[in-house]
Amino acid sequence: MSYIAPVKDMLFDIEHLARIEEIAKLPGFEEAGLDTAQAVLEECARFNQDVVAPLNVAGDRNPSSFKDGAVTTTPGFKDAFAQYASGGWQGLQHPADFGGQGLPKTIGAACGEMLNSANMSFALCPLLSDGAIEALLTAGSDDLKSTYLEKLVSGQWTGTMNLTEPQAGSDLAMVRSRAEPQPDGTYKVFGTKIYITYGEHDMAENIVHLVLARVTGAPEGVKGISLFVVPKFMVGKDGALGERNDVHCVSIEHKLGIKASPTAVLQYGDHGGAVGYIVGQENRGLEYMFIMMNSARYAVGMQGIAIAERAYQHAVAYARERVQSRPVDGSMNTSAPIIHHPDVKRMLMTMRAYTEGCRAMASVAAAAYDASHHHPDADARKQNQAFYEFMVPLVKGFSTEMSLEVTSLGVQVHGGMGFIEETGAAQYYRDAKILTIYEGTxxxxxxxxxxxxxxxxxxxxxxxxxxxxxxxxxxxxxxxxxxxxxxxxxxxxxxxxxxxxxxxxxxxxxxxxxxxxxxxxxxxxxxxxxxxxxxxxxxxxxxxxxxxxxxxxxxxxxxxxxxxxxxxxxxxxxxxxxxxxxxxxxxxxxxxxxxx
Amino acid sequence: MSYIAPVKDMLFDIEHLARIEEIAKLPGFEEAGLDTAQAVLEECARFNQDVVAPLNVAGDRNPSSFKDGAVTTTPGFKDAFAQYASGGWQGLQHPADFGGQGLPKTIGAACGEMLNSANMSFALCPLLSDGAIEALLTAGSDDLKSTYLEKLVSGQWTGTMNLTEPQAGSDLAMVRSRAEPQPDGTYKVFGTKIYITYGEHDMAENIVHLVLARVTGAPEGVKGISLFVVPKFMVGKDGALGERNDVHCVSIEHKLGIKASPTAVLQYGDHGGAVGYIVGQENRGLEYMFIMMNSARYAVGMQGIAIAERAYQHAVAYARERVQSRPVDGSMNTSAPIIHHPDVKRMLMTMRAYTEGCRAMASVAAAAYDASHHHPDADARKQNQAFYEFMVPLVKGFSTEMSLEVTSLGVQVHGGMGFIEETGAAQYYRDAKILTIYEGTxxxxxxxxxxxxxxxxxxxxxxxxxxxxxxxxxxxxxxxxxxxxxxxxxxxxxxxxxxxxxxxxxxxxxxxxxxxxxxxxxxxxxxxxxxxxxxxxxxxxxxxxxxxxxxxxxxxxxxxxxxxxxxxxxxxxxxxxxxxxxxxxxxxxxxxxxxx
Structure with a gap:
């Protein structure tokens, strides 16, 4: 089942609800008007429709696999990610200083939707890199920035978020991973992290892990958590990759959905300690992690919208094609495509309305984010910030909850065929279920x-x-x-x-x-x-x-x-x-x- | 995760809502009072908890497989089915004339819930036999009854329902399978049937297929459909099994859930025609099929209740054990089992309330069914019949739709663990999705x-x-x-x-x-x-x-x-x-x- 990006609907929201022309008046966004939005979205649609979407089913049937500490991703993923990187898509919203394009979130969010509609498992890799980039931009030292940012923004390397431990899920106060300060200013990191999305893979040269851990002697609870960069491969002064750091993937999970996305258990420090570099100040890790997390929460909300859109398109195509029973109003004397039946319309309308409604909400939230960062007036920034922050739990929570209903209806429209994995509708149902859980239930x-x-x-x-x-x-x-x-x-x-x-x-x-x-x-x-x-x-x-x-x-x-x-x-x-x-x-x- | 049958709750419904003592006053149910109900339910609970429930996860991980026309079920299923048969469970509600125990539906329904909670994939085999038995009881000739009923009721053989064809799903008017009358009164049956639950398996000596097909020259549409018995192995006058009939399994489906239950594509008549025996009269097949279907629809509603109960028990066990975060009311100074958190309670209460509500509804419906068949007063029979018939779409539709929400909440209570297949919560989520689809969406x-x-x-x-x-x-x-x-x-x-x-x-x-x-x-x-x-x-x-x-x-x-x-x-x-x-x-x- 092919995917057609809903560019027209996205542009409607961007133009009329998010009011991109107002955003284009803000300092730094002068080039980011409706024409730019349209050009970027159309190019993005082509890339995702042609390159990324065709790998979605393959990723489910032939998921990432683990052997001897290494993860092999689905055939085609590595090449598609290289194209994603070379197309400049990873840097879309990131600063030009580090090789990005500095476009507003209002545009970037729509591109994120397309990528996730095309292939949610694939999209998780860049999503996590975005979080790592934001954390480094906000709190990283100049050294860390110059060592890591360009490579992350270009997609040459990828990033991860390491929060969860077996005993510490939603409750980060229980994080036990520890970091021992070294005389040279680095730390040795020890511990086990679970649920690390793309914590190990073969799509990029290096992986930049952002890791929560406690410095020796730090206070109990969330006030004693610090944030570290732990690269998979050590990075030399010249940026060249050195030896393997002491962080190793010990297994990946067997999951209900997003099977192509490897969910790693990472072991830090089993061979003397993983070399880590502190991000910002000690004991302020949670604060920085929230920066990544807020960005990621919005992005997960977009995943809900994205998978709902894909499920909707799949269901509409089937409903147009599947012929079964006469219309109840007697308007046809033969069996009709099921899209003629009122209850099928009701299901499709429910899917469509949820998706469009959440897309519109997310677009307006993105515009507020842009204004909160770029508006010249402090009051306007503050107001937009308050609005955006109110929106984040709604975009994350409501869009993902609705995606469960929408993907379930998507299976339902297919009837018995929906329950057969070959049809593809069931994959969305399975994939979507993670969305109400990760990055905060x-x-x-x-x-x-x-x-x-x-x-x-x-x-x-x-x-x-x-x-x-x-x-x-x-x-x-x-x-x-x-x-x-x-x-x-x-x-x-x-x-x-x-x-x-x-x-x-x-x-x-x-x-x-x-x-x-x-x-x-x-x-x-x-x-x-x-x-x-x-x-x-x-x-x-x-x-x-x-x-x-x-x-x-x-x-x-x-x-x-x-x-x-x-x-x-x-x-x-x-x-x-x-x-x-x-x-x-x-x-x-x-x-x-x-x-x- | 073990299963404990909610015998106390079932008996509450049976005693106080369904009023079993009133049913025990009806002719034929004199022995079926509360004491009987309690004894049967307790025995049933033991069997399902000890024998059937432990096979549920195994069925998902090692599902039925197909090779060279034969289906091999999950290891343990065959033995468990033999115990099911020898325990007399298949005959619970069927007439003593054919070896059954003739108990009321009010008791049988609760037993059905237990079996389905224990293992929905396993339970489908007896569920389909029940349908075949009811159709033969209602419309089968004395010959058919004497040849097939005892073996079906004892569980020595099993039954199937063959309605669906690739072009005929909900729309049975489009059935194309055909039956050619033979001089000896039998028919030769030709066609392809899909989605045949336990259409082929290794758990019983013979399989009795009930098949919808059109007799040569029959009218178009649903008024030209007849119902046939087509046994997998021919049956001699003495009841001994003869040669293989011309019906063959050509594949089984790869499904989202209920993986242990083989869903067969059956090919009839590729080698000269499958021998079929008409049930009742020609062209009245749909009417008879509705008898099977109404029984099956109620049973599928019970499946919804059953899987909701199992998901609830699984979630409660996890919520008691998983420690995460302090209670919001400050009542504890340490992290607490998550069952202390209001939103976890809300989810568990939702699961529990839906399940108990639907169980109560189904119990009352079952009592009406019993009265509609056994009440000495014609008016009372008629009233109860009308009530029961009104209930069937509610028991089927509402209980299965709620089971989607309940099994989704079950995953949600587990957080990230819920998305890992090893935990088991995801299986209920996958298994449940068929319930809103089969036996009529x-x-x-x-x-x-x-x-x-x-x-x-x-x-x-x-x-x-x-x-x-x-x-x-x-x-x-x-x-x-x-x-x-x-x-x-x-x-x-x-x-x-x-x-x-x-x-x-x-x-x-x-x-x-x-x-x-x-x-x-x-x-x-x-x-x-x-x-x-x-x-x-x-x-x-x-x-x-x-x-x-x-x-x-x-x-x-x-x-x-x-x-x-x-x-x-x-x-x-x-x-x-x-x-x-x-x-x-x-x-x-x-x-x-x-x-x-």
Whole structure:
């Protein structure tokens, strides 16, 4: 099943929702207007459609394999990654100083979606490199920057994140890996790290591991964690690769999905200690790791959107082709392609609406990220930063949760064929399941949303968003269209539900933490649902106007239809969630622990 | 991960909701009171826990394999099936005339749940035999009955259902397999059948295929389909096995889940024609097949409950053991088992509440089935029949859809470990996905609910159920308990939503079929949710009284807590669904077909 990048839909969001022309007014982004976006997206689409997408099924059937400490990736991956690197795709959003192209996230996010739609297992390698690059840019010494950044940005080397240990999953306070300071300023790193994506592979000359560990004598808990660079091969002054460092892959996992992406267990220091270089200051590792993690969380949200899009395309193709039963309305006297059946339409519309809604949300979040870094006005930077940070758990949490539903519907549309691995629909279902888990489970995202993003500022950011939504409601109400009014009705109900929940969360987190955290994930789902629905409501306003002006009328009508479907079949879940959160907290924790 | 059958919960349902003592008053069920139920369930639990459950993981890792026309099942399966047969489990619900035990479905259903919890792949073999037995009992000639029934009931032979062909999935009108009448009254059968569960295997001496085919000259469409028995080995007058019939397995599928269960492609008649024996009359095959299918649909609903229960047990065990992070309420000063965290409780409660709710619904449906067959009063039989038939799409559709959510949550509770196949949680997630597809997809169940079960009688059966629910609401309202009142509130809202939808469906199916069928699956989800929630509401009333009387207080308190959780976190989705169905139909079909 081939993949066609939804360039038109992405450009709609970039132009009308993220407002790229405003971003192009920011210092450093002068070249990054709509024309650039279009050119980059079209080139990116070609590359991913032609080079990366065809390897997706192969990666599942012939995954990465492990032997004698080495990982061999799926045939074709190494070559595709070389093309990815030489095409400059790894450096898209990274600074020109280190060989990147310095494009805004607003453009980069769409490219990330394409790569992940094409092949999620493949895309994980560059995704992890992006995180390593961001951490070094933020906190690395000049030495580390000059040694590692150019090679990472060019894709000659790749990066990893090493957080998890067998006893330390979501709870990084329990990290036990240790680092012993050496007289020359380096450290010797010891420990076992698990779940290291592309922790070992054959696609690049070197691997730059970013590793959390405790310096000898450091405090307990998260305040005693430092961040280190540990290269697979030592790097000489001239940048030439030296001997193998003391970090070794001891196995890779047998997983439900993303099988082509090797998930390594890495052993540090079994032969005297792995040479590590500290990033920033001792004991501030968690802070730096959060930089990588926030970038990675957004990227994982894009993976949810990406795999939903791919599953949708696969399902639509099958629904057009598979002939089965007559339409219920008697409109045809013979068996029809199943896309004619209302329930198949309902499933496809659900897939489409979720995907478009989350894409729109992510695009707007990316624009806020760009403004938060590049806007000349400090207040504007701060506002955009607050908005972006509120969006990260929604983009990560909601887009990945919806991708489970969408990929499940994708199998369902295929009927019995969907359950047969050969068809390919099941791969998306299996691949997607990691998305609600890694880079922080949905519950971890929800804790972030409750604690740092809502309770901390007393719900101020959340309320500001609600106020913006109210403005959209007013715009919808003024219009002379049944679609706009139907959407306004659901948007209002959802926004009101959201505000009640925000009040509950902001007011009760300290006094009744169990009650609030009992509803944390439902709150995240409500908030993500609302913001995605809001962006589709904004899309409807724009699309109706453009359709009336005769611009791409068919595309615009589809956008309107999708927005209305979203409002009436997805956004309308919000009031029920409000009831669960605000009135149903007690029943979450009522059962005695030994009664489970 | 071991399995412990929830015998206590099953007996609660059987005693208090299904009211086994009433069933034991019916002719033919005199021995089938609570004591019998308890004895059978306990014995069944031992067998499944000790013999069948330990083979579940092995079946996934070392599935059925195909070579040279023969299927070799997972090591251990053949022996376990021999024990299943010799224990008399195959004959549990079948007539004593053919060697069965003639127990009510109310007891048999619980045993079916255990078998499927223990090992869904294994359980499929007896499940299909049950269908074949029912078809022969209903429509088979005395000759067919005497030749096949005893062997099937004893488990010496097994049965299959052959409906699907490559071009005929949900749409049986497109069946092309053909049967040529022979002078001796037999037929020669030709064609290809796909997705034949246990269509070939090594666990029994003979396989009795029930096959849909068209007799030469039969009308087009479903009115020209007949049902045939085609044995794998010919059977002599004395019951001895003769030569191989002309039906051959040409391959088995590589599937997402239930890997131990061989899914065969069967080729009929490549060497002159397979000998087939007609079941009942020519051209009435679909009618007979529906008998098998209705029995199988209920059984597949039980599979959903069964796998949800197993996933729940697996997740609870992990949540008790995995230590990670301090409780948010500061109640512990160290990291705690994750079952202490509110969101983990929320996930486990969701899994538990869905499972108990659907089990209660299925138990009550089984009782109605028993009364519909055994009640001496014709009116009572008719009423029970109508109720049972209304329940079948709900038990099948809702219990299997919920099992997708429950098994997904099961993986989620495990975090990263859930994605590693070794853990075992992922197997349930993969296995469950077939349940919303086979024996009629959820959409097919929903069509049945809309057409045959609601529109046909103008919503009468549905309204009768709503009236019963109102009685439960009144009972709840009279009670002096916050739990009862909280449940009553949600039950009332859900029941009112249901009634509005029933009016819409009953009123509009003819006039606006597209609008009604656009909401058919949401209607099924609403109805299933309501009935499961209603049964838990009934449970609450009983459990509160028993707790007060000092009977099993801890168990009863848990039942109350689960009922309230269900009402506040699951049942409260009903009003949103009503809006989607009644007000949102247009947006399901608004998008132009070429815009997808």
């Amino acid at each position: 949905t519950a971890i995202q929800a804790n972030d949303l409750v604690g740092r993003k809502t309770a901390r500022d007393g719900g101020q950011t959340a309320k500001a968003i609600a106020a913006q939504i109210e403005t959209t409601e007013a715009e919808l109400a003024k219009r002379d269209s049944a679609d706009a009014h139907a959407v306004a009705k659901r948007l209002k109900a959802a926004r009101e539900a959201f505000v009640e929940v925000v009040d509950f969360v902001a007011g009760q987190t300290k006094a009744s933490p169990n009650a609030v955290f009992s509803g944390s994930v439902p709150y995240l789902m409500l908030a993500g649902n609302l913001v995605a629905g809001w962006q589709l409501a904004r899309s409807l306003v724009i699309a109706e106007d453009l359709a009336q002006a005769g611009t791409e009328a068919a595309f615009m009508h589809a956008k309107v239809a999708t927005a209305r479907f979203y409002a009436e079949h997805i956004l309308n879940k919000a009031p029920g969630l409000r009831d669960s959160i605000v009135e149903g907290a007690e029943s979450v924790t009522a059962l005695a622990l030994d009664a489970f | 959820t959409a097919i169940q929903a069509n049945d609910l809309v057409g045959r079960k609601t529109a046909r009688d103008g919503g009468q059966t549905a309204k009768a159920i709503a009236a019963q629910i109102e009685t439960t609401e009144a009972e709840l309202a009279k009670r002096d308990s916050a739990d009862a009142h909280a449940v009553a509130k949600r039950l009332k809202a859900a029941r009112e939503a249901f009634v509005e939808v029933v009016d819409f469906v009953a009123g509009q199916t003819k006039a606006s079929p597209n609008a009604v069928f656009s909401g058919s699956v949401p209607y099924l989800m609403l109805a299933g949710n309501l009935v499961a929630g209603w049964q838990l509401a009934r449970s609450l009333v009983i459990a509160e009284d028993l707790a007060q009387a000092g009977t099993e207080a801890a168990f009863m308190h848990a039942k109350v807590a689960t009922a309230r959780f269900y009402a506040e976190h699951i049942l409260n989705k009903a009003p949103g669904l009503r809006d989607s169905i009644v007000e949102g139909a247009e947006s399901v079909t608004a998008l132009a077909l070429d815009a997808f």
